[in-house]
Amino acid sequence: MPVAASENRPVVAILDYGIGNLHSAHKGFAAVGADAQLTDDPKIIAEADGVVLPGVGAFGPCMQALRDHGLDSVARERIDAGVPFFGICIGMQVLFAGSQEAPGENGLGIFPEMVRELPDTVKRPQMQWNRLVTESDTHPMLEGLGDDPWMYFVHSYAAEPNPYVVASCDYGTDVVAAVARDNVWACQFHPEKSGLAGLRVLANFVDTLRTRG
Amino acid sequence: MTLRAIRVIPCLDVDHGRVVKGVNFVDIRDAGDPVELAIRYDEQGADELVFLDITASSGERDTTVDMARAVAEQVFIPFTIGGGIRVVDDARRLLRAGADKVSINTAAVKRPELIAEISREFGAQCCVVAIDARRSDTASGFEVYTHGGRTRTGIDAVVWAREVERLGAGEILLTSMDRDGTRDGFDIALTSAVSDAVNVPIIASGGVGTLDHLVDGVVAGGADAVLAASIFHYGEHTVAEAKETLLAAGVTVRPPGA
Numbered sequence: 377m378p379v380a381a382s383e384n385r386p387v388v389a390i391l392d393y394g395i396g397n398l399h400s401a402h403k404g405f406a407a408v409g410a411d412a413q414l415t416d417d418p419k420i421i422a423e424a425d426g427v428v429l430p431g432v433g434a435f436g437p438c439m440q441a442l443r444d445h446g447l448d449s450v451a452r453e454r455i456d457a458g459v460p461f462f463g464i465c466i467g468m469q470v471l472f473a474g475s476q477e478a479p480g481e482n483g484l485g486i487f488p489e490m491v492r493e494l495p496d497t498v499k500r501p502q503m504q505w506n507r508l509v510t511e512s513d514t515h516p517m518l519e520g521l522g523d524d525p526w527m528y529f530v531h532s533y534a535a536e537p538n539p540y541v542v543a544s545c546d547y548g549t550d551v552v553a554a555v556a557r558d559n560v561w562a563c564q565f566h567p568e569k570s571g572l573a574g575l576r577v578l579a580n581f582v583d584t585l586r587t588r589g
Numbered sequence: 590m591t592l593r594a595i596r597v598i599p600c601l602d603v604d605h606g607r608v609v610k611g612v613n614f615v616d617i618r619d620a621g622d623p624v625e626l627a628i629r630y631d632e633q634g635a636d637e638l639v640f641l642d643i644t645a646s647s648g649e650r651d652t653t654v655d656m657a658r659a660v661a662e663q664v665f666i667p668f669t670i671g672g673g674i675r676v677v678d679d680a681r682r683l684l685r686a687g688a689d690k691v692s693i694n695t696a697a698v699k700r701p702e703l704i705a706e707i708s709r710e711f712g713a714q715c716c717v718v719a720i721d722a723r724r725s726d727t728a729s730g731f732e733v734y735t736h737g738g739r740t741r742t743g744i745d746a747v748v749w750a751r752e753v754e755r756l757g758a759g760e761i762l763l764t765s766m767d768r769d770g771t772r773d774g775f776d777i778a779l780t781s782a783v784s785d786a787v788n789v790p791i792i793a794s795g796g797v798g799t800l801d802h803l804v805d806g807v808v809a810g811g812a813d814a815v816l817a818a819s820i821f822h823y824g825e826h827t828v829a830e831a832k833e834t835l836l837a838a839g840v841t842v843r844p845p846g847a
Contacts, residue, residue, distance in 0.1 A: 399687050403662055433712050497591075501714055503760065503790055504594045504813075505636055505843040526594075526843040528636075528667060530714045546592040569667050569689065571631060573847070 385411040386585035389424035391451065391467075392416045393431075393441040401430035401464060404568030408579040416445045425585040427454045430568075431466035435491065435533065436478030438466045452484055460588065461560045462581050468555070468562035469533060477533050486560055489538040498548035500532040505570070506545040508553055515542035517554060517561050519580050525573045527553070527565035534564055594841050595807050596636035596814035597831050598792060599821045601626060604643050606652035623656050627664040630821070633828035634845035635666065639692070639762070639792075639816060642672030650679075654686045661687020669717055671762070677706045684711055692717040692762055695735040698742055698749075701756055708757025717792075718758040722746040722779055723766045731779050738766035746779070747786045754787045761787065762816065765795040772798025772819070780810030792816050800826055800834040807840050 388410040390402050398414055405412035405428065413420055421427060429451060431438050442448040455461050463471045470483045475491035483491070494500050505526045510518055518525065529545070535552040543554040543563075554563040561581060567574035601608050607621040619625055627638055640660075642653045650673055657670055670683050671692030680691045697704050697718050708716045723741075725732030731746035750761055763783050765776035775793045784791040793812035797803060797820055806812045820826050829845035836842060 399685070400661060400665075400689070403687070404665060407663075407665070432714065499593075499788060499790065499813075501759070503714060504596060506592055506594060507843075507847075524847070526847045548591045566667075568665060571666050575665055 384586050385409055386425035386582055387411045387413060387423070388426045388428055388582065388585070389421045390414045390428045390430060391421070391442075391447050393438070393445045393447050395431075395433055395437060395441050398430050400566075400568045401428060404575060404578050405582065408575055408582050410578075410582045410585075416447060418446070418450050421450055421454065424459070425588070426460040426462065426581065427451065428581075429461070429463045429467035429470070431464065431470075432530070433466055434477060435466065435469055435475040435483070436481050438470055439478070439481050439483065442470065448484065452486075455484075455486055455560055458559050460581065460584055463560070463562035464568070465531060465564060465566055468564055469535065471560065471562055472535055475533055487535065487538060487540055487555060487557060487562075489536045491533050491535050493533050494531075494551065495548040502529045502531055502547045502551070504529060506547060506553075506565075508543040508545055508565075509550075510543045511541065515554075515556050516584060517556060517563070517577060517580055518543060520576055521573055527563075527567065527570040527574060527577075529553075529565045531564055592841060593813075594636075594843055595812070595835060596792075597634070597803070597828055597835070597842065598637045598639055598814055598816045599630045599635050599828060600639040600641060600794070600816050600818045601822075602641050602643050602818070603653065603656060605649060606656040609643070624659050624663055627660050627668070630828060631664055631666050634832055634843065634847075635828045636843060637666060637814070638664070638668040640668065640670045641692075642670060644673065647673055647675070654682050657683050657686035657688045671717070671719055676703070677710060680707050680711065680715070684715060690715050690717050690760070692719045694719040694721065697753065698733060698735050698744065701752065704753055704756040704758055708759065713757050713759035716758050717760045717762050718753040719762040719764065720746060720749060720753070720783070721764045721766050724776075724779075729782050731782065734766055738769065747782050750783045750787050754789050758789060760790045760792065762792045762794060763812075768796025769794075771796050774798065774802040775806040775810055775812075775815075777805060777810045780806055780812055784811035784813075790814060800831050803831055804835060804838040804840060807835065808838065
């Protein structure tokens with residue numbers, strides 16, 4: 377259910393690199409009260425309160441499209457500047473060093489680990505809702521979600537275990553579902569497609585922009 | 590131990606962007622409004638929605654694109670649109686408008702490369718192939734029908750399921766045309782024959798008349814998701830009740846209210 381927009385509507389720049397269904401993320405952030413702008417304009421991105429890297433598809437084409445739009449360097453620059461940054465699905469995976477899906481293709485390397493294919497003992501992609509198992513200290517990303525929030529996943533690859541995990545889910549193995557490092561949040565699931573629980577995650581990000589601003 | 594959560598999917602028929610076939614919720618303002626119904630099913634705990642476009646004239650399908658846009662504005666669970674998708678551009682317009690997946694049926698039988706084209710361009714996760722099957726004398730005992738179950742193709746349903754998986758279908762929406770509308774339950778032999786043959790998820794469809802039928806589709810049929818229309822539309826059962834029944838039978842689902 378859309379949340380009423382408050383007067384304080386932080387600008388969220390949603391990086392538009394031309395592939396995938398980026399509109400859902402756009403509508404999701406708008407529904408939780410952000411001034412959401414789907415854009416590849418470096419000027420708008422530089423002035424935004426927060427930056428979102430959404431995505432569906434594959435690692436290689438995603439990195440390629442980011443480069444083609446000059447958005448790989450823009451993203452890195454915003455992250456280095458300390459601006460709140462949120463990667464979703466493939467937008468999470470490209471924050472890692474690289475992926476088994478696209479050997480030789482470098483990710484943005486914000487997280488030093490690799491992205492690997494899900495084990496061959498499970499159906500791939502994981503295309504279902506799954507229950508998050510959260511770390512003992514609830515990260516602000518997952519605030520207000522209760523003990524076992526369910527989120528919608530569509531993916532065949534996932535980040536390998538790493539020190540930045542804030543939630544995982546059980547799918548053949550412990551699958552990394554969300555990570556956070558300083559100003560960078562990222563999730564493998566689709567909060568924009570996970571009903572009220574997912575909208576709460578987006579709202580939590582927008583809330584950090586408000587308190588920061 | 591892998592968590593495998595079965596999805597419960599209400600299916601809505603739409604004509605010119607309006608829901609048809611008498612959806613009957615109490616206290617609903619506009620039973621034909623796809624957005625209002627989608628919100629209602631989201632609140633009940635539906636995991637996804639399928640909209641089946643029955644608009645007869647392809648020239649009038651802009652209404653379906655408008656509907657996809659309106660639903661995507663306000664509903665934040667995945668939804669699929671099927672019906673009348675003949676070329677990649679039809680799929681593109683619906684996905685751009687906010688649909689998460691498109692479902693193709695007759696057009697895929699006529700020109701199987703369409704599956705590969707959609708899968709390559711938008712990803713397999715967007716590409717649902719709907720298979721309508723009837724009991725017949727083909728190898729598996731089930732034959733593919735097109736044009737809403739009226740036209741037989743001579744193609745074996747299990748062979749076709751393997752072929753659509755190979756071409757890049759991300760999911761199969763499998764409807765028994767023998768059972769559709771009967772309320773006698775899924776055709777379990779059909780469901781299990783296809784789910785045993787492929788690795789992509791199977792949505793079982795056609796024939797649900799009771800909540801126990803949903804359990805049968807999963808436990809006996811091996812379905813990954815269950816689709817139903819009338820038991821939800823006429824207010825007999827909510828999606829939440831369906832999930833309670835599945836949970837009581839030991840089937841994992843996203844609990845209602847989660």
